[in-house]
Amino acid sequence: MEFDARICSQARLSRDARFDGRFFIGVRTTRIYCRPICPVRAAKEENVRYFPTAAAAAEAGYRPCLRCRPESSPGTAAWSGTSTTVSRALRLISESALEDAGVEELAARLGVGSRQLRRLFLRHLGASPIAVAKTRRLHFAKKLIDETNLSMTQIASAAGFGSVRRFNAAFRQTYKRTPTQIRRLAHFAPQQSEDEYSFRLHFRPPFQWDALLAFLARRAIPGVEVIESGCYRRTISLNGDSGTLKVSLADREPALQVRISFPEPRWLFLIVERLRRIFDLGADPIEIATRLTTDPLMAKLTKAKPGLRLPGCWDGFELAVRAILGQQISVTAASTLAGRLVQNFGKQIGAKPPLTHLFPTAELLADADVGRIGLPKNRAETIRVLARAVVEGRITFGSETNVDEFKARFRELQGIGDWTAQYVAMRALGDPDSFPAGDLGLLRSATLDDPRELARRAEAWRPWRAYAALYLWQGSEEVDSREDERRLRTKPRRLLPRAAVAG
Secondary structure, three states: OOOOHHHHHHHHHOOOHHHHHOOEOOOOOOOEEEOOOOOOOOOOOOOOOOEHHHHHHOOOEEEEOOOOHHHHHOOOOOOOOOOOOHHHHHHHHHHHHHHHOOHHHHHHHHHOOHHHHHHHHHHOOOHHHHHHHHHHHHHHHHHHHHOOOOOHHHHHHHHHOOOOOHHHHHHHHHHOOOOOOOOOOOOOOOOOOOEEEEEEOOOOOOHHHHHHHHHHHHHOOOOOOOEEEEEEEEEEEEEEEEEEEEEEOOOOOOOOOOEEOOOOOHHHHHHHHHHHHOOOOEEEEEEHHHHHOOHHHHHHHHHHEEEEEEOOOOOOHHHHHHHHHHEEEEEEHHHHHHHHHHHHOEOOOOOOOOOOOOOOOOHHHHHHHHHHHHOOOOOOHHHHHHHHHHHHHOOOOOOOOOHOOOOOOOHOOOOOOOOHHHHHHHHHHOOOOOOOOOOHHHHHHHOOHHHHHHHHHHHHHHHOOOHHHHHHHHHHOOOHHHHHHHHHHHHHHHOOOOOOOOO
């Protein structure tokens, strides 16, 4: 990775929070690496090195600072400054792909050789895949030690260490202390009930939390999701276990306060990684805005609401079904249908109302009479076709999925057009450059009539067209379903989007 040493130096000396997580500082005299916001006395410039990732600093022989806690820095988005292959590999690593297999199998899932994958990681991240995975495990374990009252055995399991012995050895080697000694230095005094875990997940400001909640609130699935009193809550299911989570904005720091209620702590790492993607915590709003503001329209919108995030989802299949339900109808009507789908086919759990159900699985919907919730026959069949494709493995929402290939396969399904494919890629795969140019809300906000004209203008917004879509949606009100129908009847067929507004 190439750095502008002058910018890094200025960010370090001014403790600029905008650069938190974008690079790390190794101090040669102490052999410790820090975040740019570290409160300790700044070292002389000749005594520091700059690293693109914490893993690169660790590979160079530096250990994490116990004051600024590098494990709490905002994550780097998987697509930020990397190749597509590295992006997909990072997401797989976040899903513990290297815990179950080695680099060779990881490379095979990505369609490249293991040597090529290692070269790409060193070029873009300054560390090997194994080093990146090891640093992530250690950072997550450190976070669990500081912020939960889990036993060391549970922490070792949750962080992906094969045994407590390896867990202890890794901490002694990295921190020069045992995990128990580190817990005595913990910054927090956790008071948590059984099967309940609380974390702070940091982000780079600015962050439009209210705008993100408003987006999710309009699309919330009754029984599964609820937004109230500035909090996002939902039911979750993972590897046969179910629970709930609650996310709110922290009071005194740029972070989200997360409370997870789940019976099996060993899945906490996967749950937290999904949460990072749902709320787009790896985004760099300054980098995104720098590109978008070259267009006068985007400059006006980004200035009005700096720091919009790309809302992700808990489960790709759930999001895809929700998008199909939203075809050709209003957002409110689609949420009503989603609630009926959950009530009829979802699994009821013991959580307190209004969180009562899990979203139905693909296996359950593959042959279900979905039409009885009030769906047209063709749309009910589209949901069944999608469910069968997921069950058979023809459609996957996993991190190894190539976005362009996914959209091509997705459009081949009955009843799926480009709008749905682009929207699902945006939110289920976290693709920052997908763009549903035929969306009526986008066209109206951009004061254009032809999707092809909007697509041409959006070329200047690459690779952040998904964020541009969010800004345009912010600038338009929801189109009433009756207006949708009138427009669809009067527009030439070449202008018809598969769905009228962002469902």
